[in-house]
Amino acid sequence: MASAFDPEKARVPPALQLPKPPVTKASHADPSSxxxxxxxxxxxxxxxxxxxxxxxxxxxxxxxxxxxxxxxxxxxxxxxxxxxxxxxxxxxxxxxxxxxxxxxxxxxxxxxxxxxxxxxxxxxxxxxxxxxxxxxxxxxxxxxxxxxxxxxxxxxxxxxxxxxxxxxxxxxxxxxxxxxxxxxxxxxxxxxxxxxxxxxxxxxxxxxxxxxxxxxxxxxxxxxxxxxxxxxxxxxxxxxxxxxxxxxxxxxxxxxxxxxxxxxxxxxxxxxxxxxxxxxxxxxxxxxxxxxxxxxxxxxxxxxxxxxxxxxQRVIIIVRGAKKNFDQTTAIAQKEMHEYQHQENKLGVQ
Amino acid sequence: MASAFDPEKARVPPALQLPKPPVTKASHADPSSxxxxxxxxxxxxxxxxxxxxxxxxxxxxxxxxxxxxxxxxxxxxxxxxxxxxxxxxxxxxxxxxxxxxxxxxxxxxxxxxxxxxxxxxxxxxxxxxxxxxxxxxxxxxxxxxxxxxxxxxxxxxxxxxxxxxxxxxxxxxxxxxxxxxxxxxxxxxxxxxxxxxxxxxxxxxxxxxxxxxxxxxxxxxxxxxxxxxxxxxxxxxxxxxxxxxxxxxxxxxxxxxxxxxxxxxxxxxxxxxxxxxxxxxxxxxxxxxxxxxxxxxxxxxxxxxxxxxxxxQRVIIIVRGAKKNFDQTTAIAQKEMHEYQHQENKLGVQ
Missing domain, CATH: 3.60.110.10 (Carbon-nitrogen hydrolase)
Known part of the structure; x- marks a missing residue:
């Protein structure tokens, strides 16, 4: 495990994959598409x-x-x-x-x-x-x-x-x-x-x-x-x-x-x-x-x-002003960061 | 120490204080200001x-x-x-x-x-x-x-x-x-x-x-x-x-x-x-x-x-497209998060 570990990669968790849009990628250069x-x-x-x-x-x-x-x-x-x-x-x-x-x-x-x-x-x-x-x-x-x-x-x-x-x-x-x-x-x-x-x-x-x-x-x-x-x-x-x-x-x-x-x-x-x-x-x-x-x-x-x-950073950007939801969202983000960091600690990253 | 510890507060580090603008807060209602x-x-x-x-x-x-x-x-x-x-x-x-x-x-x-x-x-x-x-x-x-x-x-x-x-x-x-x-x-x-x-x-x-x-x-x-x-x-x-x-x-x-x-x-x-x-x-x-x-x-x-x-989250929002700086900024944010998390761990927050 340790030999395969790449600290740089561990520090930047992979981005969540964006879902593929349902409409085929249209190319302006190819009218048929x-x-x-x-x-x-x-x-x-x-x-x-x-x-x-x-x-x-x-x-x-x-x-x-x-x-x-x-x-x-x-x-x-x-x-x-x-x-x-x-x-x-x-x-x-x-x-x-x-x-x-x-x-x-x-x-x-x-x-x-x-x-x-x-x-x-x-x-x-x-x-x-x-x-x-x-x-x-x-x-x-x-x-x-x-x-x-x-x-x-x-x-x-x-x-x-x-x-x-x-x-x-x-x-x-x-x-x-x-x-x-x-x-x-x-x-x-x-x-x-x-x-x-x-x-x-x-x-x-x-x-x-x-x-x-x-x-x-x-x-x-x-x-x-x-x-x-x-x-x-x-x-x-x-x-x-x-x-x-x-x-x-x-x-x-x-x-x-x-x-x-x-x-x-x-x-x-x-x-x-x-x-x-x-x-x-x-x-x-x-x-x-x-x-x-x-x-x-x-x-x-x-x-x-x-x-x-x-x-x-697993931050869910706040898209609204309501204080209540700000706290909720921050708590969720903190929890996710905590879990991520916990795994990172287990891997021995300093 | 433990008795004074408030896990909710620990999970949300205090926001950095915004610096006070140099121009006195002007009130439209008070023309003299x-x-x-x-x-x-x-x-x-x-x-x-x-x-x-x-x-x-x-x-x-x-x-x-x-x-x-x-x-x-x-x-x-x-x-x-x-x-x-x-x-x-x-x-x-x-x-x-x-x-x-x-x-x-x-x-x-x-x-x-x-x-x-x-x-x-x-x-x-x-x-x-x-x-x-x-x-x-x-x-x-x-x-x-x-x-x-x-x-x-x-x-x-x-x-x-x-x-x-x-x-x-x-x-x-x-x-x-x-x-x-x-x-x-x-x-x-x-x-x-x-x-x-x-x-x-x-x-x-x-x-x-x-x-x-x-x-x-x-x-x-x-x-x-x-x-x-x-x-x-x-x-x-x-x-x-x-x-x-x-x-x-x-x-x-x-x-x-x-x-x-x-x-x-x-x-x-x-x-x-x-x-x-x-x-x-x-x-x-x-x-x-x-x-x-x-x-x-x-x-x-x-x-x-x-x-x-x-x-x-100590995230420095990326304000530019250059990949190099994206990596640098992410690394800084990760480092800061890591330090914060380290302190949190010392406090025993789970």
Whole structure:
């Protein structure tokens, strides 16, 4: 044992193997290998009538699929008005499913029937006595592939402009969500999550092709930051970013900015819209990711090494602000380091 | 000893204390506490005549100080043409100083005489048999306060658009550079460094008020990314970002994009210009940083916890792509972890 021991290797534990993305690595130089598909961003009007909202979303998904979309994205909170008063009333028990969650039952049925992947925007979720702002991802088999609970709650106070405190009613999610689908590896965030570059970095390091952020920015932060943050996440991580907002309803308690957008891996806006209801259909070609990273190669190298450094220390990077989870995550990382160090000590490394 | 031992505390070593910024914490609510000053961005024309370049920069610094600037920023490579052929010819031995470095001697003299802080853009630096792309920061006492060697070299290849390989002649710097000055805590990057969000995050976590990036983007990446990256760094880190480019010279081998810019902590462009030679004078008010972070409070909390998580593991986050430095940094982090673990073991923690 001792003769085979290489202290340098022991000091740097092997990086965790990144899982292989489900989409074959597309080469821009080889057109036959390229994987090009259509995405639909459904910028839906949302009313106080939940049944209408569900039927309306179903019709939009059908329209999008009819136009060739293999991936359909819905807005944040598409089955309910966006308000702390509404969340408890419109919330559904997603885990129970069926009649307890008519919104996700519709998404599942539509995904299966139309043979598409759906990033189901978000709906208020009830789980025990807690409420979450939750995005469900359905595969073309109609099965729930991932469930993302908004990590960074929208607690904002710009005096005279916009004040909203989601944490009055909602609980923050605890986990990043990255999911393999028939249309690539997708990292999910909801609205305010897009402000946290760490989350996007973790997704990029794990091999995401596309980040999807259902989100309802407002009339203050929308013009200030909505496009900027999407383009920044895309350019910094050299991948696709898609956002989907509700259509603007100036009569609603919360006025959404709209402007659902698809951004390419150079940070370029590929498709966008104003604030009215519409369905954006646009093409995604993952071979462009490879091409952009060839142009500016250090970026990719940096990410790979960044995540390796993180993995080497078994640190789970904190992607959220909640103190409780910070402590939990730190404790987990410490425990893992301790176990690693214990093995190292047994090997006699000094 | 044993009775005083708290295993939870032992498992999470105390976060390193962040140094106190030199500028008194400015409160927007209390105007008397606010610290407002003028910054000058000198978008200089650069020629093949080094003596002319130095005299020209001196005059611009004097003009800027005459207009009330307390902080003057120069462009990337302001004493030399931007080319791999020129770097060895124009390079100066900054550490030797005096006649061996007339460019930095001028900066030092001007800073002292005019009682201002100078972020001296960058010049080619010779150190032994190596060349670096180096930014010197001088305090109003004329002393060299910091020296930043460009970490991320500009090795880019966009076929038919722009190809440049700095690493043909230059060596990459190894360290982030954050410096306390009379006008705040400033993080330094040079041009391509701005693409690496990790570097800006480290500076923000260490309490920077302002990031300064002397940089010469080009006619391809300039329109694509120059403003986007500045606004992203500012908005994501909620601090000021200043950039300074050479003026455009379409007759030069490398055509700079220009567009020197000051961005505020909401990601808003406060002052900018086109590509001709000019001096931008603009006001900076650090109390706006506090205000922006009050508006969107999770961001700051997140940074503090992010850096604490990093510190808890004694991980030095990798801010560059070079493999060699990755290994070095990992080894340092491993060593520190090992020492920490050793002490922990002595305390009997399991």
């Amino acid at each position: 390229r994987f090009i598909f259509k995405i639909a961003l459904c910028q839906l009007s949302v009313t106080a009538d939940k049944e209408r909202n569900i039927a309306h979303a179903r019709k939009a998904i059908e329209d999008a699929a009819g136009k060739g979309a293999q991936l359909v994205v819905l807005p944040e909170i598409w089955n309910s008005p966006y308000s702390n008063d509404s969340f408890p009333v419109y919330a559904e028990d997603i885990d129970a499913g069926g009649d307890a969650s008519p919104s996700t039952a519709m998404l599942s049925e539509a995904a299966h029937r139309l043979q598409i992947t759906i990033i189901g925007g978000s709906i208020p979720e009830r789980c025990g006595d807690r409420l979450y702002n939750t995005c469900c991802v359905f595969g073309k088999d109609g099965k729930l592939r991932a469930k993302h609970r908004k990590i960074h709650l929208f607690d904002i106070d710009i005096p005279g402009k916009i004040t909203f405190v989601e944490s009055k009613t909602l609980t923050a999610g605890e986990n990043p969500t990255i999911v393999d689908t028939d249309v690539g590896r997708i990292g999910i965030g909801i609205c305010y999550d897009i402000r946290f570059q760490e989350l996007a970095m973790v997704y990029a390091a794990r091999g995401a092709h596309l980040l999807c952020y259902p989100g309802a920015f407002n009339m203050t932060t929308g013009p200030l930051h909505w496009e900027l943050l999407q383009r920044a996440r895309a350019a910094d991580n050299q991948l696709y970013v898609a956002t989907c907002s509700p259509a603007r309803d100036t009569g609603a308690g919360y006025t959404a900015w709209g402007h659902s957008t698809l951004v390419g891996p150079f940070g370029e806006v590929l498709a966008t819209t104003e604030h009215e209801e519409t369905i954006i259909i646009a093409e995604i070609d993952y071979s462009l990711i490879e091409l952009r990273r060839q142009f500016i190669p250090d970026k990719l190298a940096n990410y790979v090494e960044w995540v390796h450094a993180v993995q080497a | 606010r610290f407002i000053f003028k910054i000058a961005l000198c978008q200089l024309s650069v020629t093949a005549d080094k003596e002319r370049n130095i005299a020209h920069a001196r005059k611009a610094i004097e003009d800027a100080a005459g207009k009330g600037a307390q902080l003057v920023v120069l462009p990337e490579i302001w004493n030399s043409p931007y080319s791999n052929d020129s770097f060895p010819v124009y390079a100066e031995d900054i550490d030797a100083g005096g006649d061996a470095s007339p460019s930095t001697a001028m900066l030092s003299e001007a800073a002292h005489r005019l009682q201002i802080t100078i972020i001296g853009g960058s010049i080619p630096e010779r150190c032994g048999d190596r060349l670096y792309n180096t930014c010197c920061v001088f305090g109003k006492d004329g002393k060299l306060r910091a020296k930043h060697r460009k970490i991320h070299l500009f090795d880019i290849d966009i076929p038919g658009k722009i190809t440049f390989v700095e690493s043909k002649t230059l060596t990459a710097g190894e360290n982030p550079t954050i410096v306390d000055t009379d006008v705040g805590r400033i993080g330094i990057g040079i041009c391509y460094d701005i693409r690496f969000q990790e570097l800006a995050m480290v500076y923000a976590a260490r309490g920077a008020h302002l990031l300064c990036y002397p940089g010469a983007f080009n006619m391809t990446t300039g329109p694509l990314h120059w403003e986007l990256l500045q606004r992203a760094r500012a908005a994501d880190n909620q601090l000021y970002v200043a950039t300074c480019s050479p003026a455009r010279d379409t007759g030069a081998g490398y055509t700079a994009w220009g567009h020197s810019t000051l961005v505020g902590p909401f990601g808003e462009v406060l002052a900018t210009t086109e590509h001709e030679e000019t001096i931008i004078i603009a006001e900076i008010d650090y109390s706006l940083i506090e205000l922006r972070r009050q508006f969107i409070p999770d961001k700051l909390a997140n940074y503090v916890e992010w850096v604490h998580a990093v510190q808890a």
